[in-house]
Amino acid sequence: MKDLKYLVAYILPFTTALGLYWQGGWAWATVLLIFGILPVLELWTPSSTQNIPPLEEDNRAKRWFFNILLYLNAPLLFILVGVYLMQVATGTLSMPETIGLTLGVGLVVGTCGINVAHELGHRQTRSEQLLSKVLLLPALYMHFFIEHNRGHHKHVATPLDPATAKKGETVYGFWIRSVLGSYRNAWTLETERLKKEGKSFWNATNEMLWFTFFQIGYLLAVALVLNTNALIGAVAIATVGFLLLETVNYLEHYGLQRKQLASGRYEPVQPEHSWNSNHELGRIFLYELTRHSDHHFKATRKYQVLRHLDESPQLPYGYPTSLLMSLVPPLWFYVMHRQLPQTK
Numbered sequence: 001m002k003d004l005k006y007l008v009a010y011i012l013p014f015t016t017a018l019g020l021y022w023q024g025g026w027a028w029a030t031v032l033l034i035f036g037i038l039p040v041l042e043l044w045t046p047s048s049t050q051n052i053p054p055l056e057e058d059n060r061a062k063r064w065f066f067n068i069l070l071y072l073n074a075p076l077l078f079i080l081v082g083v084y085l086m087q088v089a090t091g092t093l094s095m096p097e098t099i100g101l102t103l104g105v106g107l108v109v110g111t112c113g114i115n116v117a118h119e120l121g122h123r124q125t126r127s128e129q130l131l132s133k134v135l136l137l138p139a140l141y142m143h144f145f146i147e148h149n150r151g152h153h154k155h156v157a158t159p160l161d162p163a164t165a166k167k168g169e170t171v172y173g174f175w176i177r178s179v180l181g182s183y184r185n186a187w188t189l190e191t192e193r194l195k196k197e198g199k200s201f202w203n204a205t206n207e208m209l210w211f212t213f214f215q216i217g218y219l220l221a222v223a224l225v226l227n228t229n230a231l232i233g234a235v236a237i238a239t240v241g242f243l244l245l246e247t248v249n250y251l252e253h254y255g256l257q258r259k260q261l262a263s264g265r266y267e268p269v270q271p272e273h274s275w276n277s278n279h280e281l282g283r284i285f286l287y288e289l290t291r292h293s294d295h296h297f298k299a300t301r302k303y304q305v306l307r308h309l310d311e312s313p314q315l316p317y318g319y320p321t322s323l324l325m326s327l328v329p330p331l332w333f334y335v336m337h338r339q340l341p342q343t344k
Contacts, residue, residue: 009111011033013112085230088102102233222234277291291307316335
């Protein structure tokens with residue numbers, strides 16, 4: 001029964017659905033949930049360092065219940081995005097309603113979309129990897145599938161990784177560097193793969209070309225089937241979604257660096273190269289993404305068996321609170337720079 005706790009994650013799309021249906025003040029329900037209610041609740045709810053017993057890991061990793069929880073996010077995501085785009089297309093929403101719903105649906109794009117896509121993108125089956133790519137479409141961030149798996153996991157906590165925030169770097173500067181750098185790296189990685197396989201850039205297996213085609217096609221379909229208002233809305237929720245992802249990236253490796261060896265290579269990725277959070281609510285809403293050190297230690301480990309590692313540095317607050325704190329750089333620096341010396 002304790003595994004049913006992950007059903008709590010569906011509160012986020014539920015509040016978004018309420019906002020789309022009732023509008024008015026409800027348009028801001030998801031924003032209030034993520035940046036108001038959850039940070040307060042995390043101050044009063046416990047964190048846990050408890051791990052699944054090693055003998056139970058294999059059985060737990062194979063349970064379909066945990067997969068179904070992920071898969072259900074796909075219809076929820078596309079229904080909510082579709083309803084939002086149709087409402088925006090009518091032009092009847094007030095400005096406060098439009099802003100609230102755009103932020104709310106954008107948060108769904110970042111959580112039910114990108115975050116779930118991140119988990120499925122590390123799976124070994126073609127069907128789950130395909131679903132991962134589909135979930136990235138509303139965020140216009142399909143290149144994440146390439147850059148994250150083949151770039152970030154290889155170069156994390158080094159200057160070669162645009163998704164690793166440097167000490168003293170603001171989240172706003174990081175957004176620009178990571179968004180542009182990750183997109184550029186995805187093209188480079190795919191071009192290098194094709195070259196190694198003796199294929200031309202214009203080969204039909206070039207995933208970056210397909211991603212570009214599908215994303216442009218998606219936006220054209222929105223504009224043609226609906227209108228320009230809907231097109232603007234589609235771009236807006238995508239932007240909110242991928243900026244949420246990049247803010248999470250900012251938290252996860254802020255100021256952490258791997259040592260460069262005499263050979264010029266960097267030391268292997270260790271638990272101390274990712275910030276962790278054991279706060280229960282953040283763990284549930286993000287499908288254990290907050291146990292990030294173990295994810296980098298073994299990327300194929302499924303979310304339901306990710307472990308707390310004693311060597312990993314711990315964020316002083318959960319992800320919702322840390323996200324808010326990062327938006328105020330002086331506060332973020334004050335809190336986090338007091339933690340950094342403990343990680344060396």
